[in-house]
Amino acid sequence: MEIDAVYTWVNALDPAWRRPYEHFAALELKPRGRDPATVTSIRHTDNDELRYSLRSLERYAPFIRRIHLVVDGAPPQWLDTSSPEIHVVNHQEIFPEGYALPVFSSLLIEAFLCRIPGLAERYVYFNDDMLLGGSCTERDFFDERGRAVVRMKPELIHAPRDPDDLIYYEILRNTERGIRRRLRLTHPPRFTARRPWMPMLLRRLLQDRLSLNMMVHIAQPYQRALWPICLEMFRAELAILARSRFRHRRGFWLNLAYQYLARERGAAVFSYEPSDMVVWRSLVFANPALHKARLQEAARSGIKFLCLNDGLDTTGGDWGRFIEETLSEMLGAPSRWEKACAASAPPAPKALAP
Numbered sequence: 001m002e003i004d005a006v007y008t009w010v011n012a013l014d015p016a017w018r019r020p021y022e023h024f025a026a027l028e029l030k031p032r033g034r035d036p037a038t039v040t041s042i043r044h045t046d047n048d049e050l051r052y053s054l055r056s057l058e059r060y061a062p063f064i065r066r067i068h069l070v071v072d073g074a075p076p077q078w079l080d081t082s083s084p085e086i087h088v089v090n091h092q093e094i095f096p097e098g099y100a101l102p103v104f105s106s107l108l109i110e111a112f113l114c115r116i117p118g119l120a121e122r123y124v125y126f127n128d129d130m131l132l133g134g135s136c137t138e139r140d141f142f143d144e145r146g147r148a149v150v151r152m153k154p155e156l157i158h159a160p161r162d163p164d165d166l167i168y169y170e171i172l173r174n175t176e177r178g179i180r181r182r183l184r185l186t187h188p189p190r191f192t193a194r195r196p197w198m199p200m201l202l203r204r205l206l207q208d209r210l211s212l213n214m215m216v217h218i219a220q221p222y223q224r225a226l227w228p229i230c231l232e233m234f235r236a237e238l239a240i241l242a243r244s245r246f247r248h249r250r251g252f253w254l255n256l257a258y259q260y261l262a263r264e265r266g267a268a269v270f271s272y273e274p275s276d277m278v279v280w281r282s283l284v285f286a287n288p289a290l291h292k293a294r295l296q297e298a299a300r301s302g303i304k305f306l307c308l309n310d311g312l313d314t315t316g317g318d319w320g321r322f323i324e325e326t327l328s329e330m331l332g333a334p335s336r337w338e339k340a341c342a343a344s345a346p347p348a349p350k351a352l353a354p
Contacts, residue, residue, distance in 0.1 A: 001122065001138055001142060001146065002065045002120040002121070002122065003063060003064060003065060003120060003122050003123065003124060003138060003141060003142065003221075004064065004065050004066045004067070004068060004119055004120040004122075004123040004124070005057060005061075005064045005066075005067045005068070005123065005124050005125075005126060005219075006067075006068045006070065006113050006116065006119070006123050006124070006125045006126065007050065007053070007067065007068070007069050007070065007125075007126045007127075007128055008070045008071075008106060008109055008110070008113075008127065008128070009046075009050055009069055009070070009071055009075070009076070009128050010046075010071065010072055010073065011046060011071075011073055011074060011076065012045055012046065013046075014073045014074055016073050016074070017072055017073040017102075020102050021102070021104060024102070024104070024245050024246075025104075025246070028244060028245060028246055045310075045320075046076075046128075047319065047320040047323045047324070048320075048323065048324065049128045049129045049131075049308065049323060049327075050076060050079075050128040051076070051078060051335075051338065052131060052323075052327040052328075052330075052331045053126060053128055053129075053130060053131045053132075054067070054335045054337055054338075055331040055333065055334070055335045056131040056132040056133070056306075056331055057126075057132060057335075058335040058336065058337070059132075059331070060132040060133075060134060060135050060136050060304070061132055061136045063137070063138055064124075065085075065120055066085050066086075066087060066118075066120070067085055067086055067087065067337070068087045068089055068116050068118075068119060068123075069086065069087070069088050069089065070089045070090075070091070070094065070109065070113065070116070071088060071089070071090060071091075072090065072091045072102055072103075075088045077339075078338050078339055079337060079338065079339070080336075080337050080338060080339050083336070083337055085337065086337055087116075087118065089116050089117070091103060091109065093115075093116070093117060094109075094112045094113065094115040094116055095112055095115075096112070096115075099242060100245070102245065103245050104245050104246050105241070105244065105245065105246050105247050105251070106127075106247075107171070107241060107247060107251055107252070107253055107254065107255075108241055108242060110125070110254065110255050111231065111238060111241075111254045111255075113125060113222075114222070114224045114227035114228075119224060120224075121223060121224050121225060122141075122142055122146070122148075122221065122222075122223055122224075123221070123222055123223075123224070124141050124219050124220065124221050124222075125219065125220055125221075125222060125255075126219045127217075127307070129307055129308050129309055129310075130217075130218055130219045130305070130306070130307045131305075131306040131307070131308070131327075131331075132219070132304060132305065132306065133277065133295075133298035133299055133303045133304055133305060133306040134298060134299035134302070134303060134304040135299075135304075136304055140304060141221040142221055143269060147262075147266070147267055147268055147269050148220075148221040148222065148223060148259075148262060148267060148268040148269070149221060149268075149269055149271050150215065150220055150221065150259045150262070150263070150268050150269070150270050150271065151215065151216040151218060151220065151270075151271050151272075151273075151275065151276060151305065152190075152213045152214065152215055152216060152270045152271065152272055153213055153214045153215070153216055153272075154190040154213065154272045155213065155214060156189060156211035156212070156213065157172050157173075157175075157176050157211045157212050157213070157214055166249070167247050167248065167249050167251070168247075170249040170250075170251075171247065171249070171251040171252065171253055172214075172253070174237070174250060174251065174252050175252055175253040175256050175257060176211060176212050178234060178237045178252055178257060179212060179256070179257050179260050180212075182233050182234060182257075183260055183261060183264055184264070185212075185260065185264065186264065187263065187264075187270070189211060189212055189213045190213060190272055212260070213270070214256070215255070215256055215259060216276050216278070216305070217278050217307050217309060218276045218278065218305035218306070218307050219305060220255070220259070221268075222255075222258065222262075223262070223267055226258065226261065226262055226265065226267055227258065229261070229265075230254065230257065230258045230261050231254075233261065234252065234254060234257055237252035237254070237257075238252070238254065240252065241254070275302065275303060275304050275305060276303065276304070276305040276306070276307070277294065277295070277298055277303045277305070277306050277307075278306075278307045278309060279291055279294075279295065279306070279307065279308050279309065280309055280310075281308075281309065281310040281319050284317075284319075284322060285317045285322075288317065288322060291326075292322070292325070292326045295308075295326055295327075295330065296326070296329065296330055308323055308327075
């Protein structure tokens with residue numbers, strides 16, 4: 001079974017990327033009351049996560065055939081793009097005709113990863129802040145029948161009105177409605193009794209439906225063959241998503257819709273086994289030593305999938321320093337995809353908010 005890895009990455013310090021970003025952000029984000037500088041510093045700051053993610057991939061998933069890095073601009077300077085295992089792909093290569101580029105919404109970019117030239121039928125999609133924490137096999141991503149093993153949260157999409165990221169929760173609501181409108185779901189959602197779900201459950205039961213489960217924010221598997229069906233089924237939602245170069249309140253999360261379609265078509269199974277650890281910046285600095293120790297113990301604890309997510313929180317300590325100190329101890333040896341001079345060089349300066 002051939003399995004590829006796909007990453008999306010951007011260098012917020014690259015002038016070729018930054019100039020159009022600032023231009024379109026002034027046109028689209030400011031009128032919505034969003035600060036482009038804040039969005040840049042949070043969503044696009046590079047803390048060298050990709051370097052460590054590739055090291056974890058080499059160490060824990062040697063079965064990966066090829067790595068496709070989707071960029072809008074230049075790849076990282078330390079990456080050895082001459083390696084036959086590395087394929088750098090620009091947005092122009094995957095977006096269909098008629099889409100206005102550049103695009104800064106990851107939700108829209110992810111919808112067309114299936115169009116990467118030479119991509120294997122089965123692939124695992126990583127954000128650059130997603131890593132592997134322990135040894136994996138093909139069966140951790142695709143079962144013996146070739147179905148994707150999708151890791152889900154045993155929690156319902158309750159989508160509270162979080163003032164820190166209102167757009168994200170609106171997108172969750174839109175996605176849930178779209179999935180229920182397009183699919184006849186045959187599997188009930190799962191949830192634990194540890195959360196105060198009852199008021200929502202009663203409201204949902206009156207509406208004769210429960211909420212859906214969320215994907216865990218870690219590397220997840222996909223199959224190319226099902227994507228054209230998904231894009232056609234949700235073409236109206238895709239058209240609305242494509243109205244803006246940025247995330248917006250009427251947006252839609254096609255990756256989540258794809259996984260529900262895959263399960264209903266027999267191409268995926270949902271797993272609720274606890275094998276992941278998502279570390280949020282907002283929690284780390286309450287006890288950095290504890291979180292550092294938990295990450296370093298991940299493999300011995302049976303944790304295979306990691307994510308170090310800064311969310312929308314810019315408070316607390318130095319997030320880049322925490323990542324560097326923690327991951328350099330866990331994954332200090334350079335991968336074969338790093339240039340020799342770059343592997344021994346000191347870390348590049350952290351991206352600063354404009």
